[in-house]
Structures are given as C-alpha cells and as structure tokens.
Amino acid sequence: RKEVEQDPGPFNVPEGATVAFNCTYSNSASQSFFWYRQDCRKEPKLLMSVYSSGNEDGRFTAQLNRASQYISLLIRDSKLSDSATYLCVVNRGSYIPTFGRGTSLIVHP
Amino acid sequence: SQTIHQWPATLVQPVGSPLSLECTVEGTSNPNLYWYRQAAGRGLQLLFYSVGIGQISSEVPQNLSASRPQDRQFILSSKKLLLSDSGFYLCAWSVGTGGPRGTEAFFGQGTRLTVV
Numbered sequence: 001r002k003e004v005e006q007d008p009g010p011f012n013v014p015e016g017a018t019v020a021f022n023c024t025y026s027n028s029a030s031q032s033f034f035w036y037r038q039d040c041r042k043e044p045k046l047l048m049s050v051y052s053s054g055n056e057d058g059r060f061t062a063q064l065n066r067a068s069q070y071i072s073l074l075i076r077d078s079k080l081s082d083s084a085t086y087l088c089v090v091n092r093g094s095y096i097p098t099f100g101r102g103t104s105l106i107v108h109p
Numbered sequence: 110s111q112t113i114h115q116w117p118a119t120l121v122q123p124v125g126s127p128l129s130l131e132c133t134v135e136g137t138s139n140p141n142l143y144w145y146r147q148a149a150g151r152g153l154q155l156l157f158y159s160v161g162i163g164q165i166s167s168e169v170p171q172n173l174s175a176s177r178p179q180d181r182q183f184i185l186s187s188k189k190l191l192l193s194d195s196g197f198y199l200c201a202w203s204v205g206t207g208g209p210r211g212t213e214a215f216f217g218q219g220t221r222l223t224v225v
Contacts, residue, residue, distance in 0.1 A: 034213050043199055043216040044153070087153070089214075095141045095160070095203055097214045101152035 001026050004090050006100035013107055017078045021103045023088030024070045032091035033064055035073050037084045038102065044087055047073075078107045111136035115200045115217030122224055128173075128187040130220050132200030135181065139205040142183040143214060144175055147197040159183060160205065195224045 006023045013019050025033075033050035048055065050062040050071050061074040071088055088100035115132045122128060134140050144156040155168045157175035165175050172191050176184045183200055198221075201214040 032212070041197075041221070043219045046213050046215070049213060095205075095212075096155065096158060097143070097201070097203070098155065099145075099153040 003027060003092065003098045004088055004100040006088050006103050008101055008103060010104035010106050013078055013105070015078055015080060015107055015109055017107075018074065018076045019078055019105065020075075021073045021086055021088075021105075022070055023072070023090075023100050024068075025088075025090040026069070027090070027092060028066075028069060030090045030092070031094065033062075033071050034089040034091075034097075035060075035062055035071075036087040036089055036099075038087055039084050044099075047086070075105075078105075080107050080109065083107045111202075111215070113200065113202055113215060113217040115220060117220055118218060119221045120223070122190050122222065124192055124224055125189045128185070128190055128194070128222070130185040130198055130200075130222075132183045132185075132217055133181055134183075134202045137181070137202070137204070139180060140202040141205050141214075142177060143201040143203075144183065144185050145199045145201065147199065149196070153199065157185070190224045192224050195222055197221050 004025050035047040036044040037047045038044040048057050050064045054063045059076045063072045083106050085102040085104050087102045089097050092098050112135045142159045145153040147153050159165050159177045173187050197219050199219045200217040203214045204212040
C-alpha cells in the first residue's frame, strides 16, 4: 500500500460548484498533514495545513479523520482559477513530507 | 523572510554527461533540506533529505547523489546522466526544529531537466 493515496481525477466541475477530494495515508503514527496546490509546470505551494479539529480558509475546508486515516479538502464556490493539481502531504516522522500523486481539478465556465 | 533559490530553471543535457543542481536557502538556520523529482504526469518522489551539514539520507537507489557542504546549500549531482533521469527536480526546505508535529515544506521553482 502506498504511503499516501489520492484519486488522480480529473475532476471536471462548473464554476460555482462544490468539490471534495479525499486522501488516505498508511502510517497511523503520522502527525502532520497538508494540502498543496501545483499549477502546470510550477512548484507546489502550500494551500493549508490540516488540523485534527478541521480548519477553514475562505472557500477551502480541510478535515482529518485519524480513525479512518484520511484527509479531505472541500472547495466551495469553485473559481476558474482553482484549476490545478491538489497534492495531499503527510509527514513521515516529523520532517519527511510524503506526497500523494495529486488530484487534478478543472473548473470550466 | 525566508527564500529558496534553485537553478538553473531548465537544462538539456546529453546522456552520459555530469549534472550539478544547486539550491540555497536564505533567512533561516539549520533547515531540513530535500530533493524531489517529478516525472511527467507523476507525483513527487523524494530523492534525498538532509537534517544538517554533511548528513544525507537517500530514499531510493539511483544514479544520483546529494551533498550539503554548507548549512543552507544543497547540491544534487550525477556523474553520468541516463535518459531516465529526465524530470522536474525540486528543492525544498522546512524548519529544522519544527517539533514532533513538524512543519510544512517550501519549494524552489524547480529545474526541468531533459536528458537527450
């Protein structure tokens, strides 16, 4: 089983839609979780950390389910500019970021 | 504020030639440093990481090596490139004393390497 698994998509949604991505991880001892965004041919950039109690940043909501070992990202009111690949990251130990393969999102008019 | 510099942005090298990619971080001390590779349409694969000067951990056996000659300098090298070494190489750093929960990683702009 891969350390971090994501559905590669693509998720093709209209503007204004709500879309959710899930990610599962294999190491139950993992403590740090993040979502990154990667635009085509660019470096990944941190979108948000994921906290145990769940957290929200504008239109983005991240949730962590430790019992089931999955992380989710919810995007509300999708914008064209949200089109990108979303990478789930789980730290192995405290400082080794392990990336999922990424989920591609395409927002169309 | 912290910044990370990685160069060159693009590189075309013949098979069998050597490689040296350099990455430097400014504005922080004793960072954790990482080299990742991303093949076309694939996820990020961790190649090397370092928690201090001269300390290098290799994740996968390969045609590459890494060195950390200074606290904020990380170098990726190869003596002889293979076609399969083509990809998008990314250097990243994270806070070296992030505690048990760790901290997020920040990436350089990457080097797109094509071996021909």
